[in-house]
Amino acid sequence: MAATQSTDDKILTAFSELLFSNGYEGTTTKRIAEQAGVNESTIFRHFQDKHGILTKLIEGYMADINNISDSFEIKGDIVQDLMRVAKTYDRVIENHKSLFLLGLRNGYQFPEIISAIKQLPIHLKAILIEKFTGMIETGELDKDVDLEVAATNFILLNFGNTVFKYAYPKAGLNVPISKFAKENIKEFAEKLKS
Amino acid sequence: MAATQSTDDKILTAFSELLFSNGYEGTTTKRIAEQAGVNESTIFRHFQDKHGILTKLIEGYMADINNISDSFEIKGDIVQDLMRVAKTYDRVIENHKSLFLLGLRNGYQFPEIISAIKQLPIHLKAILIEKFTGMIETGELDKDVDLEVAATNFILLNFGNTVFKYAYPKAGLNVPISKFAKENIKEFAEKLKS
DNA sequence: TTTGAGTGCAAGTGCTTGCTTGCATATAAA
DNA sequence: TTTATATGCAAGCAAGCACTTGCACTCAAA
Numbered sequence: 498m499a500a501t502q503s504t505d506d507k508i509l510t511a512f513s514e515l516l517f518s519n520g521y522e523g524t525t526t527k528r529i530a531e532q533a534g535v536n537e538s539t540i541f542r543h544f545q546d547k548h549g550i551l552t553k554l555i556e557g558y559m560a561d562i563n564n565i566s567d568s569f570e571i572k573g574d575i576v577q578d579l580m581r582v583a584k585t586y587d588r589v590i591e592n593h594k595s596l597f598l599l600g601l602r603n604g605y606q607f608p609e610i611i612s613a614i615k616q617l618p619i620h621l622k623a624i625l626i627e628k629f630t631g632m633i634e635t636g637e638l639d640k641d642v643d644l645e646v647a648a649t650n651f652i653l654l655n656f657g658n659t660v661f662k663y664a665y666p667k668a669g670l671n672v673p674i675s676k677f678a679k680e681n682i683k684e685f686a687e688k689l690k691s
Numbered sequence: 692m693a694a695t696q697s698t699d700d701k702i703l704t705a706f707s708e709l710l711f712s713n714g715y716e717g718t719t720t721k722r723i724a725e726q727a728g729v730n731e732s733t734i735f736r737h738f739q740d741k742h743g744i745l746t747k748l749i750e751g752y753m754a755d756i757n758n759i760s761d762s763f764e765i766k767g768d769i770v771q772d773l774m775r776v777a778k779t780y781d782r783v784i785e786n787h788k789s790l791f792l793l794g795l796r797n798g799y800q801f802p803e804i805i806s807a808i809k810q811l812p813i814h815l816k817a818i819l820i821e822k823f824t825g826m827i828e829t830g831e832l833d834k835d836v837d838l839e840v841a842a843t844n845f846i847l848l849n850f851g852n853t854v855f856k857y858a859y860p861k862a863g864l865n866v867p868i869s870k871f872a873k874e875n876i877k878e879f880a881e882k883l884k885s
Numbered sequence: 886t887t888t889g890a891g892t893g894c895a896a897g898t899g900c901t902t903g904c905t906t907g908c909a910t911a912t913a914a915a
Numbered sequence: 916t917t918t919a920t921a922t923g924c925a926a927g928c929a930a931g932c933a934c935t936t937g938c939a940c941t942c943a944a945a
Contacts, residue, residue, distance in 0.1 A: 518799070519799075520796075520797070520799065520800070522716050600858070600859070601795045601796065601854070601858050602795065602796040602797070603714070603796070604858055604859055605712070605713075605714065606714070608861075611859050611861070611862050614859070614862075615859060615862045615863075615864055618864055619864075642878075643874065643878060646874050646875050646878050647878070649866060649875060650848060650875050650878070650879060652851075653847065653848045653851035653852055653855075653875070654844060654847045654848060654851065655851075656851040656854070656855070657846075657847035657848065657849075657850040657851030657852075657854065658847055658851075660795070660850070660851065660854050661847075661850070664794070664795050664798055665794070665798055665805050665808070665809060667802075667805070668805050668808075668809040669809075670809055670812055670813075672843060680837065680840050681840050681843060681844050681847070684836075684837060684840050684841070684844070685844060688882035
């Protein structure tokens with residue numbers, strides 16, 4: 498933690514880290530205080546309650562996701578593009594892995610996390626369909642491809658691998674992102690080419 | 692619950708149902724007792740502790756999964772086969788959805804659930820690779836297909852869609868299984884055909 | 886009828902958790 | 916120097932949770 502970080506940010510960072518490793522219930526206010534290096538009562542001077550810390554964290558995520566289109570660079574070469582997007586997706590989730598895991602672990606308790614988390618696949622799907630449409634016109638994509646199905650399958654591949662990565666980290670089920678992009682996504686994308 | 696169900700089974704069923712809807716921490720022994728229609732102290736006469744109920748439930752799952760190969764019918768027509776396997780996968784998870792969700796929600800707390808849950812994708816991958824090998828020899832599959840990548844991608848598609856279904860049930864992200872098999876899996880499988 | 890097994894009931898234990906309260910201290914600005 | 920702000924500290928509160936304990940009752944088998 499940076500020496501000049503505000504108390505708010507210290508608490509938010511500690512909360513986020515603990516969410517990742519201990520889950521929501523395991524993220525006690527006692528632990529947050531220790532990790533943030535503040536007194537437990539300070540937490541309640543800055544945030545109304547424990548849930549209020551989460552609300553703030555989700556706000557940060559939504560600010561990021563609302564500009565997410567700019568992060569997914571698609572230039573017109575389907576194979577290179579989808580490999581690049583897969584890597585970007587991995588990076589975006591890595592930056593928000595606590596909330597990603599919270600959505601899996603506690604989605605049933607906090608509808609607002611699901612509302613937030615679903616924005617990424619929804620945005621990504623819209624972008625893919627738009628770009629794929631252009632690529633059919635330029636002849637890069639096979640014109641028989643069902644764009645919605647292709648976009649959904651791409652998202653499922655990335656999402657599934659990402660869940661393996663974060664939800665079952667020691668299971669050895671996820672494909673490391675380099676290999677995933679170069680093999681799994683590449684083979685998928687090549688099948689879309691005309 | 693069947694009128695002649697044993698007390699053990701009543702408790703296990705109640706536990707499983709509550710796991711699904713309330714998560715592990717929300718599955719209090721008080722709630723289990725109510726749902727099972729037994730006294731709370733009876734639970735501790737049948738199981739050492741709360742965790743012991745989970746252990747028993749996982750044993751039931753493992754008994755199922757150890758014979759899982761028989762459930763995945765692969766006859767040599769890649770498209771029909773993968774569509775059928777996708778539906779079988781969906782059915783298997785549906786039968787064990789509480790443990791599937793527990794793995795996502797509480798995997799970090801219970802390594803034994805991860806060990807159990809990972810058996811399904813591991814078994815399925817092995818089956819797929821074996822069958823795909825045969826299909827290359829019969830000419831059903833394009834011989835340039837990387838079998839491991841194809842099998843992994845098939846599993847990721849199914850897994851991803853299943854996580855959408857159970858972890859974010861109201862988000863509208865998952866493709867209903869009929870459509871998923873007929874469109875997403877069918878398109879995927881057709882690309883593997885020689 | 887007696888005995889053993891299984892269960893209900895109610896009270897209780899010890900611990901944890903989120904949060905509150907009131908006092909004290911430190912620091913920066915006026 | 917005084918004032919305002921931010922925070923630490925320690926004690927505490929109320930609720931909830933897994934689990935225990937001891938008594939009482941029911942039912943089936945011997």
